[in-house]
Amino acid sequence: VPTFSYARAVDVEDAVRRGSRPGVAYIAGGTDILNLLRDEAVTASSLVDLRSAAPARIAVNGAGATISAFATMREVADHPALGEQWPMLRAALLSGASAQVRNMATIGGNLMQRTRCWYFRDPGSPCNKKRPGSGCPAREGEHRWHSVFGASEHCVAVHPSDLAVALAALDGRITVRNAVAERTLGIEEIYRTPGDEPERDTTLGPGDLIVDVFVPRTALAASSSYVKVRDRASFEFALVSCAAALSIADGQVSDVRIALGGVAALPWRARAAEDYLRGRRPTAESFTACGARGTDGAQALPGNRFKMDLIPAVIMRALERAK
């Protein structure tokens, strides 16, 4: 591990004041940042520990659930009221990482974790995300895990968070603090496609700190599911995942959210599929036709073309389970 200094933030103001300085990285669970530093994918001269900055509260009321970004994956997955009322959140969290990592990793860190693209993580490989302009070996190389939506010539990496995909289907909102102000963003607004700046995963700036996540109580949340397909049964990132949420009234789909994971640099909303399903009856036939629209706009690479078949199948299965 490269050399860095360490400090504990005493509160959120202290954290964001320290975090806005150059060379500072936040640490909470530590499960991603320490590997990023070891792999030289990220450099930092100072780590600011967030775990004493704010209590890891989870509050559920009539409007929804407010989850501290400092809560661990385990604490959120084990929360009885959250699990009862937003079962998809629990399913998404338990589908990721290992029991040990879930005991450490925090919600904010889960959302801010970096891509598992092996070129990004390999110290010896060029990568436009870690060294802009150095090139992207993934397009011509190994890209089984990589993007089929929204990539650019500079980067085809995907975001690895299951939680972000679940939140995209639940209309989740993120509260971000910095030294100047606090603001609230939709979950999809914090991420960005790589474009000409693959080094920027998110729209957040230096020192910005996610302090909590809000999940509204909606009709959609009651009928939802998370389906994840991966190369092994556990402790693995998604090849394709789907968070589906359905609202059914008078025998028709009155509203729907379909968010895909493992396919883009952000949780990818399959809007053409959603638009197709709205107003239709929730049948196997309509789910099949809906799933087929899940690849609208996709551009596969030779090594991940299988995702074009996987996406419709995963959407169908998620809709069936959500129904």
Added chain:
Amino acid sequence: MAARDGAISLLGLAPGAGAPGGQKPAGDVKAEPVTVNLTVNGTAYRVSCDATTTLLDALRDRLHLTGTKKGCDRGECGACTVHVNGRRVNSCLTLAVMNEGVEISTIEGVDLNPAYRCLLDAFVERDALQCGFCTPGQIMSALALIVDEERFSSPEEIREFMSGNLCRCAAYPNIVDAIRDSVAGVRGADV
């Protein structure tokens, strides 16, 4: 949650601290020796290490508690599993300085855990190891599974919740059987 009143906060350096007038580039900060107060298996230790020292390296190289194994050193294999405040964690993915004010339990202190005897007997009875390198991590992980998490209703659930512990000898079926047996034993003993 770590205590916030440890001496460690004093050691935190802003970038460029000690070098007035300029930010030091990343990776150019001198390793700061730190003293960390760790409580391991009920004993308090003062450990001299660097801010960058992982809990795993502090346990093995400073405290010579080498029962905790270093496998992948990146949170994938689980050989380094220890308990922090009763919860299992990968000691390679946390810094020693982040673990002041918490109770750390390692395989060396496992006799203190009342479920251990059942688990040990079951591992022996079921031949749940071959080379044994992963076994301290398997035991620490299984203890947390049984005592802290209670995730053992089926073999499938045990496999899922033990997926953070790799066994390159692939003794997995025997490990699952041993955990099932020890759950029955722990319940029988009313632990």
